[in-house]
Every structure is written in structure tokens, then in C-alpha cells.
Amino acid sequence: MAETARQRQKRQTRERILESARNLMAGGRGLDSLGLREVARESSLAATSLYNHFPDMDALGLALIDSCCFRLRSAMEYERRSMIEIGAAQAVQELVGRFSRYIAENGNDFRLLVQQRLGSHDRYRLRIQRELQLLVDELAEDVRQAVASQGRAQVPAEQEAQAAIAIMFGAGISMLDSSPAARRVLADHACLQLEMMALGGRQMAVGNRL
Amino acid sequence: MAETARQRQKRQTRERILESARNLMAGGRGLDSLGLREVARESSLAATSLYNHFPDMDALGLALIDSCCFRLRSAMEYERRSMIEIGAAQAVQELVGRFSRYIAENGNDFRLLVQQRLGSHDRYRLRIQRELQLLVDELAEDVRQAVASQGRAQVPAEQEAQAAIAIMFGAGISMLDSSPAARRVLADHACLQLEMMALGGRQMAVGNRL
DNA sequence: TGTACATCAGTGAACGCGCGTTCACTGATGTAC
DNA sequence: TGTACATCAGTGAACGCGCGTTCACTGATGTAC
Numbered sequence: 033m034a035e036t037a038r039q040r041q042k043r044q045t046r047e048r049i050l051e052s053a054r055n056l057m058a059g060g061r062g063l064d065s066l067g068l069r070e071v072a073r074e075s076s077l078a079a080t081s082l083y084n085h086f087p088d089m090d091a092l093g094l095a096l097i098d099s100c101c102f103r104l105r106s107a108m109e110y111e112r113r114s115m116i117e118i119g120a121a122q123a124v125q126e127l128v129g130r131f132s133r134y135i136a137e138n139g140n141d142f143r144l145l146v147q148q149r150l151g152s153h154d155r156y157r158l159r160i161q162r163e164l165q166l167l168v169d170e171l172a173e174d175v176r177q178a179v180a181s182q183g184r185a186q187v188p189a190e191q192e193a194q195a196a197i198a199i200m201f202g203a204g205i206s207m208l209d210s211s212p213a214a215r216r217v218l219a220d221h222a223c224l225q226l227e228m229m230a231l232g233g234r235q236m237a238v239g240n241r242l
Numbered sequence: 243m244a245e246t247a248r249q250r251q252k253r254q255t256r257e258r259i260l261e262s263a264r265n266l267m268a269g270g271r272g273l274d275s276l277g278l279r280e281v282a283r284e285s286s287l288a289a290t291s292l293y294n295h296f297p298d299m300d301a302l303g304l305a306l307i308d309s310c311c312f313r314l315r316s317a318m319e320y321e322r323r324s325m326i327e328i329g330a331a332q333a334v335q336e337l338v339g340r341f342s343r344y345i346a347e348n349g350n351d352f353r354l355l356v357q358q359r360l361g362s363h364d365r366y367r368l369r370i371q372r373e374l375q376l377l378v379d380e381l382a383e384d385v386r387q388a389v390a391s392q393g394r395a396q397v398p399a400e401q402e403a404q405a406a407i408a409i410m411f412g413a414g415i416s417m418l419d420s421s422p423a424a425r426r427v428l429a430d431h432a433c434l435q436l437e438m439m440a441l442g443g444r445q446m447a448v449g450n451r452l
Numbered sequence: 453t454g455t456a457c458a459t460c461a462g463t464g465a466a467c468g469c470g471c472g473t474t475c476a477c478t479g480a481t482g483t484a485c
Numbered sequence: 486t487g488t489a490c491a492t493c494a495g496t497g498a499a500c501g502c503g504c505g506t507t508c509a510c511t512g513a514t515g516t517a518c
Binding site: 059060061062064065119120121124140141142146147148149151152157161188191194195196197198199201202203208209214220225227228229230231232233235240241242 | 274357401452
Binding site for chain 4: 038041042045077078079080081082085
């Protein structure tokens, strides 16, 4: 059955509310300090109307975080095959490039996710942890496949992926406060660090240790 | 001139206020949601008494962050010489061990710092950024000295240090929600990742690339 | 050492304000016949 | 197709509450003579 006019209207209003909330988070404000009336005002709605879309403010926050997770995942998805074909050095550049673009376009999303990953709200935190773990798992799987396709020795892919995400997130956090030029430098550094990581992984794969 | 009884009393009250604020942050609450009356109650003071110690709530927040920075720095200070003497593998273990202990004892401090590093309050953010940069700089200097003392080729120490801090912080964030056993696993992984990093750095130092 | 005055940490009442949420209501949209 | 009724997104008033901050005041501590 097709969506009725009323249903469409409701969906659009809901999206408007989430978009308003997202806009209000710009500038680094915490989710804690986001007010119901404020969101309603930004959405051109009466404060009480929000209760037609979310049972309470917590639900609104969770929906907001969900949408942030969705955009992060969308931004970091890529063609796995090409990842494998282009080789490690290029793959690193592609990965960091993709992440830099995400930060440039969705910096506030990222800020919100990292903040709430440490927040007091368990549901928010678990949702985000799960999303980040997925990111690590997928990256690890890619590394494994790429290595396997080249007939190299097995590297500690899970560890590489975890470290890679940590390095990129660290760079991402610094990028939030940086000029475009500084962001490029940070991205270059992140590439270098990921490369170092990958080189070290190959060493470990052949049995070398510190 | 020695401290008078009144001065001592005032200092102690101030410390009590900061300690109360710190205790209230346990459980991952954001600094945004910390209330004046709440801190006063926890300190067994009238709400208005706080104004004898801090001009406003922002100042209290900044003092709290300052104290967190101080404890982080204290925790991560170490004998540089021993760091150089014990060799890279042990140095990594020592570093991660020190950090793990810090997290175990001051997890809430760490949470607060990472949260506010992304907050909307510029003074808080800058204060924390500065502190973290110091951490990276000191670590980079240690790496340089250790490498030099062994007559090895120059590694990209600044990059190694930055990546190392990112890796440890990432692990630290995960540790906050973990059991002691899981923390040990995370610490082991962090060690492995730092080792990988160091191995990669040595490769780069002799001109190898991906 | 004793006294008179100054300082100032801590108090309690009061301010205006925005918070999240509830409630009964309106009126346009959807549905059943 | 037209009509009568049901649904439900959006409204505005009201709730109790805690917020950060100001103010005039108290009384113990410190200081000058």
C-alpha cells in the first residue's frame, strides 16, 4: 500500500526534526545540552509536537545517533575489489582520503559520535561501540583478503585494523579544529602512520620482533 | 609569610569543591550537565559559597580540567634514562603499563578530557589540546634519544609518537567499559600495535616503503 | 597583651528563565459504507 | 460519488523543578595600634 499524504507528512516532519537537531549540534555542543524547545523552534513546531514523533528526548537522541552511524558507514563503504587491486600504498591513501572527506562534510556527526561513545547514556554508547567495531572488522577483513590475494604471509590483520582506525580517528579529531591546509597535513601524516603500521605488520608476518 | 588559618581553610574548601565535582563526573556524565547546586551539596556548602572560590561555573570547569591534565601528566611522567636503557620492547610495555594504570585509577579523568577535547568550550579544548601535544612531543623526544643512543638510522619519531598516543587512547577508551581481564587483553593488543609501529618505523628509517 | 576595626568565607532568600512532560483540544486527512 | 465517522499531527496552557547568579547579611579570623 502506497504511503498516504499524512504518512508522508509525518515522515518528513520527523526528518526535519532530526535535521534541526543535527544543525543545532554544530559548534561542538554536547547532546546533553540539546533542548526540546530549541529543536522544536528550529523545526518550526510547537514543543509538544515532538512527542508525536519521539516518546521522549532520549529516543530523539538515539535516532540522531543512529543517523550519524548511518552516514559514517555510508561514507566509509567502498568497492572492496578495487581496494585489493590497487595495492597497499594506494589503498591507504584511498582510505584516508575517504575519511578526510567524511570529516570535511560531516565533522559534527563525527564529533557527536566520539563524544557520546564516552557518554553516560548506555544505549547511545553501545550503539556507537557496535558501529565502530564493525568498521574495524570490515577493515581487518579487507586487509586479510588483500594480503591473501598477493600470496604474502598472514599479517596480524585485526590489530592492524584496530590501530588504523585509532590513528585515523585521532587525526580526525585534530582535523575538526583545523584549516583545510592543516587538514591536508594531518591526512598526510595519517597516511604515513598507516604505512608504517603496514610495514611493521609485514615484518611481524615474517617473524621479526622488536 | 606562612599561610594563615583562614587561607588554609579556603584552600581546603576549594580542593573539596573540585574533588566533589570530580566525584560527580563518575559514570561518564558530561561536564555540561554538572550543576552548581549539585557540587555545592556534595561539598556540604551553600550553593552561593562556590562563588567565593570560582567567579562562575566556567571557571570551576576549567579548574577541574586543569587538575585532570595535571594528573595525566603526573601519571605519564617517567625516568627517561631508564626508558632508553631498557630497550624498545620493554619500553613499549612500560609505556602501556603506565597508561593502563592511569586508566584504572583515573578513568573518569580520562573520559572527561577526551570528551571536552571535542567540546564547545574553546578554553577547555585548547587547554587539553596543549596537554596532549606535550605528551606527543615528549614521547617523540624519547624515541629520538633512544634511537640515537643505539646508533640506529633516524626514524620518523614525531609520527611514531602521534600514532602511539592515538593507539593508546583508543585502547584506553575501550578499557573504560571493560572488565579487568578485558583490559589486560586490550593492553596486550596495544603493546602489539605499538611494536608493529616501531618495526615499521625502523623499516622506513632504512628506506623501505610499502 | 588587649582592644577596636577590617576582612571575607559562608549563608539563605530571591530573581527570571528554560527545562521535559501532561493534557484536553482542533482540524485536516483517511476510511467505511 | 457522497456522507458520516475515526484517526492523529500539531497546538497552547499548565505542571513542578532546578538552573546560574545577585544580594544583604553573619560571625569567625586577621590586623593595626
